[in-house]
Amino acid sequence: MPKPEVTIIDIAKALGISKTTVSSALHGSGRVSAATRERVKAMAASMGYTSNRAAQQLRSGRHHAIGLQIPEDVLNLAFYMEFAFGAAEAAAEYSIDLLLHTKRPGRPSHSLAIDGLLIIDPTEETFPTALIAQRDTPIVAVGAYFGPGAELVNAWIEADHRSLVQTVLTELQRRGASAPGHVALTGRAEPLWMSRVTAGYTDWCYARGIEPHVLRTSIEPGESEIAAILDAAGDNDALLWTVQGAATRAMALAARRGDHTTQMATMASDPGSSNLVGIDLRAREYGQSAAKLLLDVLADKVEHGSKVLHPAVLSTPKG
Structure with a gap:
């Protein structure tokens, strides 16, 4: 296994100083004493640090920050916070800050002081207003989108949900459903x-002669x-x-009602769903990959309209 690349965060931890000080010392910017600069350079050399060309290009940006737009009504779901943590970690490796921006449908977006923007779960309600607010800011969309302004997206990253839902259903069938x-x-x-999850579900059912049954729920369903x-x-x-966390609560409620036979599954596993069949979207890694893709866009390393597939995995009950 290749040795992990040394970052300025690693150097900062080793010396007990801030990553900003390390970055300034290594790249000749900011007010850093000669002694500190030499100490940082010596530690960087001893740890095998090599400067990243993309990071150098990014430092010439206007704001040294990227943004992450998340729909306001999903902030309580663990996936989105883990995604944000991953994106922040990836940005920090380049001495870039991450600004979190929530978007409520129907509310105008305001311009952010950023060099690039990640838009997660873009829809026709949230995406066009972001384009207007940010004007010429490079954008990476997290999830497919074909609505107004889609041609302006610089790059995309998404999981293959249509295929993943069929993987879950096949596992449920193997377990007796x-x-x-x-x-x-x-x-x-x-x-x-x-x-696409719903489309994948109906395709799977029709292919096996099963009548699809689609029910609907809100983003945070209560017990009733x-x-x-x-x-x-x-x-x-x-x-x-589909909604993260709902399957776990549904299984608990079904058990209290005496139903121990109906299987519950989720398209977005979380720490509380270890006893369910589901999809682990690897949210933190997803956020890291999305942020790195945006940073590559800003460094002119990605062709316009490029698409990246994020790998998710099937999770099954432990034990």
Whole structure:
């Protein structure tokens, strides 16, 4: 296995100083004493640090910051916060700050002092206003989007949700499910990845002669809403939930009601879903990859319209 690349964060930790001081010492910027500069350079040499050309190009940017736009109604979901942490970690390796920007549908976006923007789960409600606010700012979209302004996206990164949902359903079938239902999202404009989950579900069902049964829930369903879904499931012996965290709560509620046979599965695993079949989107790694893609865009290392596939994995109950 190749040795991990040494970053300015590693040097800063070794010396007990800030990454900003390390960056200034290595690149001749800022107010750093000669003694500190020599100490930093010596440590960098001993650790095998090599300067990154992309980082050098980024330092010539106007703001030394990138932005991450997240829909406001998903901030309580673990995936988005883990994604943000990963993006921040990747940006920090280049001495770049990450600004978190929430977007509420119907509310105008305001311009951010950033050199590039990550837009997660773009929809026709959130994407065009971001384009207007940021004007010529390079953009990486996290998730597919074909609405107005899509041609202006510099690069894309996404998981293959249509294929992943079929992987989950096949695993449920292997575990005995013969009539799985799907609990999709309602009450907001769906990002394209959610629509692809539903499309993948119906394709899988029709290919096996199973009648699809799609139910709908809000982004953060309460117990009464989950109970209504369980009541409406009918003959479904498994339920695949799109919204993160809902499958775990549904399984607990079903058990309290005496139902220990209906399988629950999720398209976005979290720490509480280790006893469920689901998809681990590897949120922190996803955020890191998205931020690095944007940094490569800013360094002119990526062709316009490039697409990157983020690998997600099937997770199954432990034990």
